[in-house]
Amino acid sequence: MIDEVLITQICKDLEDNLPINESLPENGILHIDKLLPYICIYRYKNTDLLFSGLLKTQGSYLIVPEAVDISNLVDCLSTTISKKLNAFLIIEMWPVRKDHQAEFDISCPEGKAPATINALKEGIDEMRIIYPEISAVVSDTKYRYPKHLKPLLDIDETKESGTLIIGLQVPTIYERPEENEIFSIFYRKFASRLSEIIKRTVFEFIRVQTSNPYRNYLMLGKTNIDKITLQSDDQLADISEGMSFLLRTTPVNSTQQWKKFKENNFSKIPSFNYRLIALDPELEKRKLYDIALDKVDDPTLAFILRDKRLEIEKQLTMLEERGTDNFRFIGESLYGAVEPSVLESAYAILKAYPETDTVGNTQKFDCHEFAFHAxxxxxxxxxxxxxxxxxxxxxxxxxxxxxxxxNLFISDQLSMDARRCDALIQHEVATHILTYCNGKNQPIKQMYAGFAGYDQLQEGLAVLAEYLVGGLTVNRLRLLAGRVIAADSLTSGATFLETFQLLYRSHNFSDRTAYYITMRIYRGGGLTKDAVYLAGLVHVIQYIKEGGNLETLYTGKFNTNHVILIEELLQRGVLKPPILPRFLERDDVKKRIEKLKNGINLIDLIN
Known part of the structure; x- marks a missing residue:
């Protein structure tokens, strides 16, 4: 029996729109993230952590031993929420194990809320993508609870309060307890899919039945991040930041080696020096896998954190292998091979613009003049x-x-075309630094530390900024194309000297430019990361053409494949809308964005 004083306090907190995270007798738990028009309930005889995990993906759940009488609590929740939102949906869930059968059983009242039931059944049918044997049957019955238990509420009472109860028997195909097997990878997919299906079902229910503030099913997800998730995020960010991966894979003597390389008539491979690595990658990996990501209930956040952990592990291994061929091979698995379409675009650019654009006597900025404007x-x-x-x-x-x-670092040897000043400032400050700052404003540290593979979108967005402010030149686009050609040359087995000559002789890059492109590609043992600049630009242009929201991309540091996750977290209120670059307010920038929406060829981006 749950204390009546506690029940009264819970319902009062709900009336005041306060989140609920309450321990109940015998290790039961009630969690309501915010005022939501539904709750998922699981009454168990023996603790089942995996099945409980299915409910914990929701913003509203009640998990309790079946010996605990929760009828008064459920009645109070039903009455309180129905009063505020006009209706309330209860989904009671329980596990079934039937010799590897994968049939869900939906128990519902005959003729009531057909759209809601259809949404649930159709969603479950879609799960065949991950397990072809899955099916769903609908049973019109008043028995919407496990047969050995009593109903949660009296049927007549539910009619009066505007409450609908649905029973959902879930096949536990993610485990075989008799063989002591748990299919963890499948379980995560199963939990994530079912979580989304339940929210879509609830949204269909409230769309028809209630007056509510939710415009999208994603808004039904959790807004408040729990302590375990925040702690995991914090630990990942600390390890990632402590690596300083790019600083430790960038030569400290590239300028000196350029002078020697030229003195040797480009015949001797440069010898690069790097910063000492002041950490032990093996110990960092141990920390990495001590992080309790298996306890992160939110499927979206769990996916983001797992994805980042895998990236960090590969980067730590790359630091161990710096200066060897293994560095390159692991880097290829991290940054991906050069996409054929991107390589094709690179060759198209160099064919359209075969020569360096040499405008005579252009004004030059040194490091101090650039710093003044930046x-x-x-x-x-x-x-x-x-x-x-x-x-x-x-x-x-x-x-x-x-x-x-x-921090914006500028080489003391910098000499640049003054016409490129604004473009580079928008690239570095109004993209890289701004997205870091926006990420710092968010509750999740990965938003500034960077999701796995975030470099591609970051660099694509940064180059797009150059185009939008009218500073994307022939030489800049040729440079991006050259990096792709060099990365492809590296992965094809060419040496430093062969790739340099390919750029210098075959594609007419200046000796200095060809050297720095090659240096960046061959640093550390071979780093194909520079190919992502053009790949990112190609993907961002396509994203805008397909109607994507440019403003979303400034929320933090992530890749284009994460945009749907970012939009979900924005809808849920987990993330805050970003501060946008001020150059987006310029009239000429708005015109160029319209061109992108209508579709524009890559080689026509030259300003």
């Missing part, structure tokens, strides 16, 4: 993010321009 942009975003420290530093140990978190 500081103005940093100052603007500093006002938007007063709790962060945005910095600029001129250094000897970087090549060109580089961003690390909120």
């Amino acid at each position: 500081q103005k942009e940093l100052d603007y975003y500093q006002e938007k993010f007063p709790r962060l420290k945005l910095c600029l530093e001129i250094r000897k140990d970087v090549a060109g321009i580089m961003v690390s978190e909120t």
Whole structure:
């Protein structure tokens, strides 16, 4: 029996729109993330952590031993929520084990809420994608609960309160207890699919039955992140940031080696030096797999964190293998091979623009002149993010321009076309630094540390910014194409010298440009990451053409395949809308965005 005082307090908290996370007798738990028009209930005889995990993917659930009388609690929840939202849906779930059969049984009242029942059945039928034997049968009955238990509520009472009860028998095809087997990978897919199906079913119910604030089924998901998830996210971010992966795979002597390379008439492979690695990758991996991701209930967040853990593991292995062929092979599995369509685009660019654009006597900016203009942009975003420290530093140990978190590093040897100044500022500050700052504003640290494979979208979005502000030049597009050609050359087995000559002789890059492209591709033992600049640009252009929301891409650091997850988290209120780059307010930028929406060829991006 649950104490009446506790029940009264729970319902009062609901009336006040407060979240509920309450321990109940005999290790029961009631969780209601926010005022939601439904609840999933599981009454168990023996603890079943896997089945309980299916309910914990929801924003509203009650898991309790069957010996505990919850009728008064359920009645109070039903009455309180129905009063506020006009109706309430109870889905009582229980496991069934039938010799590997995969049949769901939906128990419902005859002729009531057919759209809701159809949504549930059709959703379950769609699960055949992950397990072809899955099916669903609908039983019109008043027995919508396990046969050995009593009903949660009296049927007549549910009619008065506007409550609908559905029973759902779930086949536990993700395990074989008699053989002591659990199919963990399948279970995660099963839980994620079922979680979405239940939310879509609830949304169909409230669309017809209730007045509610939910415009999309995704908004029914959890808004509040639990302690275990935040802790896991925190631990992953600490390990990721502690690696400083790009700094530790970038030569510190690239400028000096360029001078020697030229003195040797491009005949001797440069000898690059790197920063010492002040961590033990094996110990970091141990920390990585001590993180309790199996206890993260939210399927979306669990997927993001697992994906990131795999990326970090590969990067740690790459640090161990720095300077060897294994570095390259692991890097290829991390960043992917050069896509045929991207390689084709690279060759198309170099065919359309076979020569370097040599405009005579253009004004040049050195590191100090560029820094002067970049500081103005940093100052603007500093006002938007007063709790962060945005910095600029001129250094000897970087090549060109580089961003690390909120720091803009500029080579003391920088000499650049003054016409490219604004474009590079929007690339580095209004994309890389801004998305980091937006990510820092979010409750999930991966939003700034970066999801797995985030580089592709980041670089594509940054190059897009160059086009939007009118600063994408022939030489810049040729550079991106050259990086793809060089990455393909590396993976085809070419040496540093062969790739350099391919760029220098066959594609007419200057000797210095061909060197720096090749250096970046061959650093550490071979890093194909630079191919993602053009790949990212191709994917972002396609995304906008297909009606994608450009503003969403500034929410943090993630890849295009994560956009649907980001939009879900925005809908759920887990993430905050981003601060947008101020260049999007320019009239000429708005015109170029319209061109992108209508479709534009890659080689026509030249401003």
